[in-house]
Amino acid sequence: MEQKKGIIILMGVKFSFSIVQSSRALYIFKKLKEQFPDTYIIMRKNEEEKIGWENLIQVKPIVPISGKFRLLKNIFVTIQMTLLSLWHIVSKRVGYVILRGYETILLYPFLKILNIKIYTDYHGKSKQEYIQQKRHLRALFVNNIERLSLYLADRIIVVSNGVMTQIQEYKDKCIYIPNGIDIDAINGTDHACSIKLPDNKKIIGFIGNWEQFMKIEDLCECLKYVNNCIGVIVGEGYKADNIMDKYGEAENIIFTGKLLREDVYALLHKFDICILPYDKNDKHSLYPDYFSSRKAKEYIAAGKPIIVSEVVGRESWLIENQNCLLYESGDPKDLAEKIGILLNDEELYDKMCTNNRELSKIFIWDDIIDQSGLIEDIRGTKI
Template sequence: MRVAYVCADPGVPVFGTKGSSVHVQEISRAWRRAGADVTVYCTHAGTERPADLADLTVVELPPRRADGEERERAIGEAAAALAEAVVRDGCDVVYERYSLFSPALALVAGTLGVPSVLEVNAPLIEEQQRYRQLFDVRLAEAVLHRNALAADTVASVSEPVVRWVEGRVPGAKTLLAPNGVNTERIGPRPHGRRHPRRLTVAFVGTLKPWHGVPALLTAVALANTESGSSGHDGRWSVKIIGDGPGRQDLQRAAAGLGVEAEFTGAVPPDAVPGLLHGCDAAAAPYPQPLPGQGDYFSPLKVYEYMAAGMPIVATAVGQIPSIVEDGRTGLLVPPGDASAFAAAFRRLGADAALRERLGTQARAAAVGLYSWDSVLSRITATLPLSQGVAR
């Protein structure tokens, strides 16, 4: 079976350090493990190619240089060129990661008549309007409508995204397909190697406002102050794995709060497991979404924390309460409650057995419930495939 994976968003490098890049790579791996011959068609290949994907065929057609509304048209043109390449090469399934201006899936499925999947990871039209700038809203809406109706399955990462697709494109064949994790790439952390009086909490992600890292720094500062005054073990430092526009502000905030913080910068996905293994816990400090912003994310970092056997402290927003079981695979706290977050750190700092138990149970849940193979299996089960896909 030949699978054409289309990623026309130039902001998503196939071989990059972003969570979106990890998603592209992992779905490609899952297709290959299922026995498919995968070719990725993209506008941005990236440079961080993992060794196990060295033989993955990639066709890269970058958009022409342009700004503003003309750039949006250029991306659409590049996506149409990718579709032409897929049609020329042929495929048995076309699988596209939804991007704002790409008509590729509809073009390929309409020409070749092959099964098709549109993978929707976020309500990009609203996201682009809120955080960046969307010049041609009608084009973005028309592309979504065309592709979603052409797809045999619109695989959406969360219930809010399912509802968003159905609200914008009545008749779309939606499927809930949350993110997963590669439990072979991310193994469990070794036990007994960390210092009992100096603990480190990890955060993995792009340093942007909606990830809540300032709240994490505040909570660590509060936990350290209260632990010190009570004489308890477990002073916390922070390891920030990732980069983004908020890095300098976060560095200043950490210094002002007296929190010891290491900023690794952007790292290739293969480096993440080792960095996590050197830490004692991991955090997902998402804030409460503002009215109208929604909680549509499927938190890739949380699945990775679980696979690494990390005790997790996370805010109870979005899908997180359905993934992390409070007191069993992690500790959940209300968003915006620095005192509750700090109390969770103090609890973990004072109880090594609790840290180990939460981490072990988190790893077991990741292995049993959240593999990328199971994600892909749910998707392919909905397709009219003429050739079987291993399950």
């Protein structure tokens, strides 16, 4: 049988297990490389975090992105990475390419001419985020690029059933690969927690990027209504400066900023309850089973009980009173009440911890990819 050669390409992120997009690509790459040794991955170079794997191609931007004229610099770096990607595609004579992000659109015409199979890793309509930010010109631009990339793709990798409902016209091209987790990395770490926490407080935590559909304010506000608790919020993102300015002086809230994966997992094991504060007013929340956040799966792998906002888009596998409690999005008093229920019901608390550890086993990366049909599709044994 002919050996399949392929390249995974992400232009907008660095190599890192601490970045969701990068981590997802690295785990898919690791699994595919076991089956197809001539598999490569291209992303931006990370000077801080070293990953010693073969076939990793790190690209250092010729022009540093930071400082003024960032948009112009990003365009220049995108062109740089496009040209370098094309060189590797041609020189290595690959048969398939997995792409993520609208920055890769310049590759599509060349891939079609070269008759290379295109897999697009698609995570939902980006235009909605830009519309909510009132960046309408950017929304129009990105929407047209995404529509073209979906049309030209031979296969579309989707991260959730909710994402698939957004592109029903392409459902026959879709391959379902939700975000997975590395249970051994989460529970096997002996890394010391770098954040000092009080010993006499219950820890209510959140980890991950603050996506636009996360209502971090719910967690911050609810701490006004609970006793003997402290909130620990890891990461940053949408409206981070405003939120930190508003709540940064609160005695019972700790903002850690971005942390490396080992620090995150060490801190996660200190949490008593984990929160998924989805915003009911965000359009993503309206699609059933839309969200497939890595943080939710990391929570359950660590055996933590979860409180999640009751929105249509929340993870369907989080069952009320089995894996989680539900609260009304935008109602911090309701969230505080649910925290109190969990902390005062030892039987319910322990049941959720046990259930969630068991549930996490279905989200192991290797199993998810094996069950997706991606490997068979690359081999050409699945239509």
